[in-house]
Amino acid sequence: MYSFKNDYSEGAHSRILNALVETNLEQTDGYGTDQYTERSVNLLKKKIDREEVDIHLLVGGTQVNLTAISAFLRPHQAAIGADTSHINCHETGAIEATGHKVITMRTKDGKLTPNLIQNVVDSHSDEHMVQPKLVYISNSTELGTLYTKAELIDLHDCCKRNKLLLYLDGARLGAALVAEENDLTLADIAKLVDAFYIGGTKNGALFGEALVICNDELKEDFRYFIKQKGGLLAKGRLLGIQFEELFKDDLYFELAKHANKMALMLKGAIVNEGYKFLTESFTNQQFPIFPNNLIEKLSEKYSFNIERVIDSNYTAIRLVTSWATKEEIVLEFIEDLHL
Amino acid sequence: MYSFKNDYSEGAHSRILNALVETNLEQTDGYGTDQYTERSVNLLKKKIDREEVDIHLLVGGTQVNLTAISAFLRPHQAAIGADTSHINCHETGAIEATGHKVITMRTKDGKLTPNLIQNVVDSHSDEHMVQPKLVYISNSTELGTLYTKAELIDLHDCCKRNKLLLYLDGARLGAALVAEENDLTLADIAKLVDAFYIGGTKNGALFGEALVICNDELKEDFRYFIKQKGGLLAKGRLLGIQFEELFKDDLYFELAKHANKMALMLKGAIVNEGYKFLTESFTNQQFPIFPNNLIEKLSEKYSFNIERVIDSNYTAIRLVTSWATKEEIVLEFIEDLHL
Amino acid sequence: MYSFKNDYSEGAHSRILNALVETNLEQTDGYGTDQYTERSVNLLKKKIDREEVDIHLLVGGTQVNLTAISAFLRPHQAAIGADTSHINCHETGAIEATGHKVITMRTKDGKLTPNLIQNVVDSHSDEHMVQPKLVYISNSTELGTLYTKAELIDLHDCCKRNKLLLYLDGARLGAALVAEENDLTLADIAKLVDAFYIGGTKNGALFGEALVICNDELKEDFRYFIKQKGGLLAKGRLLGIQFEELFKDDLYFELAKHANKMALMLKGAIVNEGYKFLTESFTNQQFPIFPNNLIEKLSEKYSFNIERVIDSNYTAIRLVTSWATKEEIVLEFIEDLHL
Amino acid sequence: MYSFKNDYSEGAHSRILNALVETNLEQTDGYGTDQYTERSVNLLKKKIDREEVDIHLLVGGTQVNLTAISAFLRPHQAAIGADTSHINCHETGAIEATGHKVITMRTKDGKLTPNLIQNVVDSHSDEHMVQPKLVYISNSTELGTLYTKAELIDLHDCCKRNKLLLYLDGARLGAALVAEENDLTLADIAKLVDAFYIGGTKNGALFGEALVICNDELKEDFRYFIKQKGGLLAKGRLLGIQFEELFKDDLYFELAKHANKMALMLKGAIVNEGYKFLTESFTNQQFPIFPNNLIEKLSEKYSFNIERVIDSNYTAIRLVTSWATKEEIVLEFIEDLHL
Incomplete structure (x- = not known):
């Protein structure tokens, strides 16, 4: 996890x-x-x-x-x-x-x-x-x-x-x-x-x-x-x-750059998959709106917080990256976006 | 006043x-x-x-x-x-x-x-x-x-x-x-x-x-x-x-009854004149929505508070009656409602 | 009382x-x-x-x-x-x-x-x-x-x-x-x-x-x-x-003068009886130190607060006079000081 | 220092x-x-x-x-x-x-x-x-x-x-x-x-x-x-x-023992020198009462807080030891007690 x-x-x-x-x-x-x-x-x-x-x-x-x-x-x-x-x-x-x-x-x-x-x-x-x-x-x-x-x-x-x-x-x-x-x-x-x-x-x-x-x-x-x-x-x-x-x-700025870079990798992939976002963020917090079955699937491997229920099928989650986020995990997450 | x-x-x-x-x-x-x-x-x-x-x-x-x-x-x-x-x-x-x-x-x-x-x-x-x-x-x-x-x-x-x-x-x-x-x-x-x-x-x-x-x-x-x-x-x-x-x-209830009675006299007359209210009140506070020129005219003889601006022509005011409100003044106010 | x-x-x-x-x-x-x-x-x-x-x-x-x-x-x-x-x-x-x-x-x-x-x-x-x-x-x-x-x-x-x-x-x-x-x-x-x-x-x-x-x-x-x-x-x-x-x-000063006058009548009489005070007061609060049996006796006709226990026989009480204190009561109290 | x-x-x-x-x-x-x-x-x-x-x-x-x-x-x-x-x-x-x-x-x-x-x-x-x-x-x-x-x-x-x-x-x-x-x-x-x-x-x-x-x-x-x-x-x-x-x-207790041991070394030496203490402490804070010229001398090599001025010649200081206090420094301090 x-x-x-x-x-x-x-x-x-x-x-x-x-x-x-x-x-x-x-x-x-x-x-x-x-x-x-x-x-x-x-x-x-x-x-x-x-x-x-x-x-x-x-x-x-x-x-x-x-x-x-x-x-x-x-x-x-x-x-x-x-x-x-x-x-x-x-x-x-x-x-x-x-x-x-x-x-x-x-x-x-x-x-x-x-x-x-x-x-x-x-x-x-x-x-x-x-x-x-x-x-x-x-x-x-x-x-x-x-x-x-x-x-x-x-x-x-x-x-x-x-x-x-x-x-x-x-x-x-x-x-x-x-x-x-x-x-x-x-x-x-x-x-x-x-x-x-x-x-x-x-x-x-x-x-x-x-x-x-x-x-x-x-x-x-x-x-x-x-x-x-x-x-x-x-x-x-x-x-x-x-x-x-x-x-x-x-160092302070380098660490933040890494966090943002990881977040934007996530964002790019999510956009490519056709999903929308709760807000347009260019920083290390991303709020994609996912179908609930995708969220369920992702929850098996990743932990994250629910931000807001959109409707009976869709929910906005919060993904946060940091100075310590590993690129290989981000790539793996992106792979897992395909239902 | x-x-x-x-x-x-x-x-x-x-x-x-x-x-x-x-x-x-x-x-x-x-x-x-x-x-x-x-x-x-x-x-x-x-x-x-x-x-x-x-x-x-x-x-x-x-x-x-x-x-x-x-x-x-x-x-x-x-x-x-x-x-x-x-x-x-x-x-x-x-x-x-x-x-x-x-x-x-x-x-x-x-x-x-x-x-x-x-x-x-x-x-x-x-x-x-x-x-x-x-x-x-x-x-x-x-x-x-x-x-x-x-x-x-x-x-x-x-x-x-x-x-x-x-x-x-x-x-x-x-x-x-x-x-x-x-x-x-x-x-x-x-x-x-x-x-x-x-x-x-x-x-x-x-x-x-x-x-x-x-x-x-x-x-x-x-x-x-x-x-x-x-x-x-x-x-x-x-x-x-x-x-x-x-x-x-x-005594407590009699005083309140008088206050409400005065308020409802005002309310009845205001309704008769065709004005609307911000809320439907059956008590001693009434919130009629008046045209601004009427408010201006009334302000010459009566003091009251503005509750909310409705649009460029209309404003809701607050009229409060009490145990001490005089019926003759209420009647006079009602007269003054005719522009 | x-x-x-x-x-x-x-x-x-x-x-x-x-x-x-x-x-x-x-x-x-x-x-x-x-x-x-x-x-x-x-x-x-x-x-x-x-x-x-x-x-x-x-x-x-x-x-x-x-x-x-x-x-x-x-x-x-x-x-x-x-x-x-x-x-x-x-x-x-x-x-x-x-x-x-x-x-x-x-x-x-x-x-x-x-x-x-x-x-x-x-x-x-x-x-x-x-x-x-x-x-x-x-x-x-x-x-x-x-x-x-x-x-x-x-x-x-x-x-x-x-x-x-x-x-x-x-x-x-x-x-x-x-x-x-x-x-x-x-x-x-x-x-x-x-x-x-x-x-x-x-x-x-x-x-x-x-x-x-x-x-x-x-x-x-x-x-x-x-x-x-x-x-x-x-x-x-x-x-x-x-x-x-x-x-x-x-009026404010006249009322205070009356209060002080009543207090000083009490004070004078108490001094004459040979009692001491917790503090030297020239105002409408007096703190005489009385023997407990006197306090007991006075308590039958007058109410007042205990300020401080001095020893096993003596206690300081607080006597407060005001604009409304009646001179005849003060005189009566003074009479009652004689054990 | x-x-x-x-x-x-x-x-x-x-x-x-x-x-x-x-x-x-x-x-x-x-x-x-x-x-x-x-x-x-x-x-x-x-x-x-x-x-x-x-x-x-x-x-x-x-x-x-x-x-x-x-x-x-x-x-x-x-x-x-x-x-x-x-x-x-x-x-x-x-x-x-x-x-x-x-x-x-x-x-x-x-x-x-x-x-x-x-x-x-x-x-x-x-x-x-x-x-x-x-x-x-x-x-x-x-x-x-x-x-x-x-x-x-x-x-x-x-x-x-x-x-x-x-x-x-x-x-x-x-x-x-x-x-x-x-x-x-x-x-x-x-x-x-x-x-x-x-x-x-x-x-x-x-x-x-x-x-x-x-x-x-x-x-x-x-x-x-x-x-x-x-x-x-x-x-x-x-x-x-x-x-x-x-x-x-x-570990918690071992660290505290070291601190106390260092304090009691100080205490013992100070007692031997004939000085008194503000309180009798068996723990890592000691409050010796020193002549002011000794305090002045010690201040050149050691820092500590003044606890209380006793009289014009004597002052109580506070000496605190810890898990990290070095025994050789304590011994040196003890040496320095001799005026």
């Missing part, structure tokens, strides 16, 4: 493990005050091409989202997100547990638009309602789709006009940035959003997400929030070592 | 004020441990025809909702409500501020159905999502509509099947219970829901809502929650005195 | 009730947007001698404390208070329920000093600890004691040096301001603290506390917090009418 | 790293549903000698404490702890951030007693105060001290009598259990407390704490809380692999 369920089924890329082994017996200070964390943060700042951002390394994505969003908002303020957004669907109400509403809206493809946001702002007029304050987007989205540079600029402008913060969840930012259709860079993103994170867990690290705070007003006392929410790793060096390895050359 | 904006524009019915004046210089214990509170609670238990319920008197509706719902839920559990529900729209995220998500869905008329609830339950399958636990309904609803006894039984059964709590917001319960189309009694409601409240603020009291906890498992330590949320009124007698006056005979 | 248990055993002063009766059938807008609220706020601003403060009228003291303190603090920040402070002892963890630690310290007399505060600040050095941010004091204190102008200036200076907010709970501010030993005015307080409230519930109103926000940085969006915490009274006029009546002349 | 600042200065024991390397490319399910987690949980249940406990593996101690305590308490309930307890001092108000007060009291040695607890219970009498519900202890304590079996039985009995939950923070449980003076076993603890955790971070793991829930009533839906608080590690296997390695034989 080979798993296409997610991009965190294996451990870490061997270079990361090696780096952990090599540095293992050095003594460092705790809680991210070590030299590895410092070096990785400096590396990231160079990649982002902005020295003045603040960067914090945390263990996981839900942890980053709840820590950042609750730190950025005052108690009466709310986040805005797609109804498919991770903070709405798959974080067990983590944002609400910190006291904040998530205002959601339907989208076709998991992407927010200035129009959708403006409608939310316009319909929240007084103190009997929450105050929309932070726009949450993910890139690539939970449906595998991408924001273009033009779209991100439009969102940025809409947020500025409405005094909203723009926050980008980059759990799968690697896959987004190396997609062929992408025209955004890390530097672009850092100019256009107030904060974002660069996901390591789903792109070759054992764990780790790098939160980048671009807006000066959001920086103060941020380490307090990490500690209070339980996210300050005692051996913080483990995060620093991993991010240094991912970014000291282009 | 006469206001149809809400049912809390005036003070209180004169009998209530008189009762406050007459008892004013008596000494009582604080925080609802006085004899007036005790007597009013006993009166309410008789009206409800259940001795074993717990009843707590609080000042306002948002206070009741946030106190009760946060007391009834564990941290990972969520409330389910219509997207038009008061807890979703007009309480500034009060429920979320206590840590709980409000899962919302579209409805035609502000009413939930077993189907809508079952869909929510079925789509929340594991610990990556909140656990739906409490169904929030209001009666009459925010759109003036009513639940029938059959509908409430169906909701009750759906909740039992799914181990959900059923909570009824009765801010306008008086108007609901005396509506001609109503077939529910206080005793019915107390049998079918886990908790509900009987609204005083919008039916002739200066302020005051009586929370009735029917489910034994929800009763423990409830006064702690009222105090912690800032809702334990020092001079708790003020609530007891008012509810005693409202329920020692049928 | 006559009660000296608290200063909220009766209803309201007759002038307040009259004002409510007279205005009862007028229509006003809801939620404190009415003309009575506006007029009372303007009156208060004049009494305070600062036009630019923001004033909000709420129903009760715990509600004010939890709403204000949670609005003023960011999530990692804590309040500092005496261990006898109301927010620490008698609000069921209301502040913690909004997410904030209350750092407490022992005091002799319920009063904080710059030294005590500085110790707290100095021992909270990094992000592994909460950040002390708001100093909570009450005047008169929970033990009946007073802050002098010099002491309040020192606290103000200490707070400024340490970038702390100074918040004064004025549940019994009337009794403090009219005490013979007092040298503070409302205007002084408004210059020296960031926010405070003027208590109505314990000084002749049915209910009502006027929160005064002096620090501009704390003003933004405050009505959102009141609504979210359930404290926005639908018939907000009830608060406005009461505060207008209390402050349109000096 | 050699660090005695803490027991998490290095990475992990080599066997743990090897296990991570060997299993690295296997595919497993996420979020702790993998076979390694299952196996390690089963191993732990055997060591604890209770099959029916629930065990959850989390990344860090603050995360465990805040997740467990907020899951176990209802909103009005509070934890009781020593004023030196980690949840009070060094978790940035994490417990309060989940809404719960931590009631603290002074102790000599960081240990709670039934008397101290009973005093807290007795002084919290009604709904105006929080309800004490959970007793938090740590073993070894933050001051290096230990609970004996008799003491833990007494605490257990006190908690049962008062319907309190007993929770043991085992961040340094290894050091406690292998101390010569210890007479407790894992099985004893699991019988006497409602929940506890076995710390990995400070005893040879890269990270990881195993929360053991013994009380059936606390088990339900616990994974929801972990997810909501951001503690559900995507690659949960990393925790399972580490705990399996630590407990498949006695």
Whole structure:
């Protein structure tokens, strides 16, 4: 049984493990005050091409989202997100547990638009309602789709006009940035959003997400929030070592390219077989709509998640590839597509 | 300028004020441990025809909702409500501020159905999502509509099947219970829901809502929650005195009848003029759809709220009557409907 | 049985009730947007001698404390208070329920000093600890004691040096301001603290506390917090009418003077009998230390609370007088002191 | 510069790293549903000698404490702890951030007693105060001290009598259990407390704490809380692999023995030099009181934390040893004690 369920089924890329082994017996200070964390943060700042951002390394994505969003908002303020957004669907109400509403809206493809946001702002007029304050987007989205540079600029402008913060969840930012259709860079993103994170867990690290705070007003006392929410790793060096390895050359991007390449091989073959997709994805998550008997057959050899029931005969599944996906398995899967 | 904006524009019915004046210089214990509170609670238990319920008197509706719902839920559990529900729209995220998500869905008329609830339950399958636990309904609803006894039984059964709590917001319960189309009694409601409240603020009291906890498992330590949320009124007698006056005979219902009667006079005339309504309401909130020039004209003499823009020519407004609405003003308004 | 248990055993002063009766059938807008609220706020601003403060009228003291303190603090920040402070002892963890630690310290007399505060600040050095941010004091204190102008200036200076907010709970501010030993005015307080409230519930109103926000940085969006915490009274006029009546002349101060006068009559007699006190109070709370057999005897005719067991023979009780305390009862109590 | 600042200065024991390397490319399910987690949980249940406990593996101690305590308490309930307890001092108000007060009291040695607890219970009498519900202890304590079996039985009995939950923070449980003076076993603890955790971070793991829930009533839906608080590690296997390695034989205890042995070497030498200690510790944290000039000298070669200033000449420092502490460094330090 080979798993296409997610991009965190294996451990870490061997270079990361090696780096952990090599540095293992050095003594460092705790809680991210070590030299590895410092070096990785400096590396990231160079990649982002902005020295003045603040960067914090945390263990996981839900942890980053709840820590950042609750730190950025005052108690009466709310986040805005797609109804498919991770903070709405798959974080067990983590944002609400910190006291904040998530205002959601339907989208076709998991992407927010200035129009959708403006409608939310316009319909929240007084103190009997929450105050929309932070726009949450993910890139690539939970449906595998991408924001273009033009779209991100439009969102940025809409947020500025409405005094909203723009926050980008980059759990799968690697896959987004190396997609062929992408025209955004890390530097672009850092100019256009107030904060974002660069996901390591789903792109070759054992764990780790790098939160980048671009807006000066959001920086103060941020380490307090990490500690209070339980996210300050005692051996913080483990995060620093991993991010240094991912970014000291282009390992991060190479890993993401492999994941996308495997996904596009799957996509090409599925298209050739005449099947449709729930969304058009150029990244490492693909959502083909298969007849149920094909799904049954594939389930004997491969594990994957059901995304949505389309009708009584067809179902959309989710196939996820990663830095560790083996090409021979992808080829075998493609063979198995023939009923 | 006469206001149809809400049912809390005036003070209180004169009998209530008189009762406050007459008892004013008596000494009582604080925080609802006085004899007036005790007597009013006993009166309410008789009206409800259940001795074993717990009843707590609080000042306002948002206070009741946030106190009760946060007391009834564990941290990972969520409330389910219509997207038009008061807890979703007009309480500034009060429920979320206590840590709980409000899962919302579209409805035609502000009413939930077993189907809508079952869909929510079925789509929340594991610990990556909140656990739906409490169904929030209001009666009459925010759109003036009513639940029938059959509908409430169906909701009750759906909740039992799914181990959900059923909570009824009765801010306008008086108007609901005396509506001609109503077939529910206080005793019915107390049998079918886990908790509900009987609204005083919008039916002739200066302020005051009586929370009735029917489910034994929800009763423990409830006064702690009222105090912690800032809702334990020092001079708790003020609530007891008012509810005693409202329920020692049928004043509560008489006041609601007047409000509904005034509303139905408006409704009848509006129907006669050929206008449509956003919802079919038999209670003291009416949502006629008027041409904009009529609205402009009416606005010169009457104040009311805009509910929804229908198109470039038509807009739905909200007209609210109360125990204090004067019949001569209603007649005058009806006259003014002729353009 | 006559009660000296608290200063909220009766209803309201007759002038307040009259004002409510007279205005009862007028229509006003809801939620404190009415003309009575506006007029009372303007009156208060004049009494305070600062036009630019923001004033909000709420129903009760715990509600004010939890709403204000949670609005003023960011999530990692804590309040500092005496261990006898109301927010620490008698609000069921209301502040913690909004997410904030209350750092407490022992005091002799319920009063904080710059030294005590500085110790707290100095021992909270990094992000592994909460950040002390708001100093909570009450005047008169929970033990009946007073802050002098010099002491309040020192606290103000200490707070400024340490970038702390100074918040004064004025549940019994009337009794403090009219005490013979007092040298503070409302205007002084408004210059020296960031926010405070003027208590109505314990000084002749049915209910009502006027929160005064002096620090501009704390003003933004405050009505959102009141609504979210359930404290926005639908018939907000009830608060406005009461505060207008209390402050349109000096009723507020006259009522407090009566309360203090009754307390000092008690105090004088108790001193004459040779008994000691837990604290030296010049206000309407007195804490005499009585032999247990005297307490037993007094308990037959009067109700009051036990404050603290001193030893096997002596106990400190709390006697509270109010605007409504009858002089003949005080004289009778004094007679009854003779064993 | 050699660090005695803490027991998490290095990475992990080599066997743990090897296990991570060997299993690295296997595919497993996420979020702790993998076979390694299952196996390690089963191993732990055997060591604890209770099959029916629930065990959850989390990344860090603050995360465990805040997740467990907020899951176990209802909103009005509070934890009781020593004023030196980690949840009070060094978790940035994490417990309060989940809404719960931590009631603290002074102790000599960081240990709670039934008397101290009973005093807290007795002084919290009604709904105006929080309800004490959970007793938090740590073993070894933050001051290096230990609970004996008799003491833990007494605490257990006190908690049962008062319907309190007993929770043991085992961040340094290894050091406690292998101390010569210890007479407790894992099985004893699991019988006497409602929940506890076995710390990995400070005893040879890269990270990881195993929360053991013994009380059936606390088990339900616990994974929801972990997810909501951001503690559900995507690659949960990393925790399972580490705990399996630590407990498949006695590695966990061997590592703790080494740490204690190094600490007792330090202690013996310090005693020989005639210095006193802040507390009597038999575990891997020692708190010698040194003259300031000795501290200055030692600081040139060793890093450590200041615990408390004793007087103008003497200061208590904290020396922490670990599984990785080198004996030759300890011997060198001992040499350096001679001024």
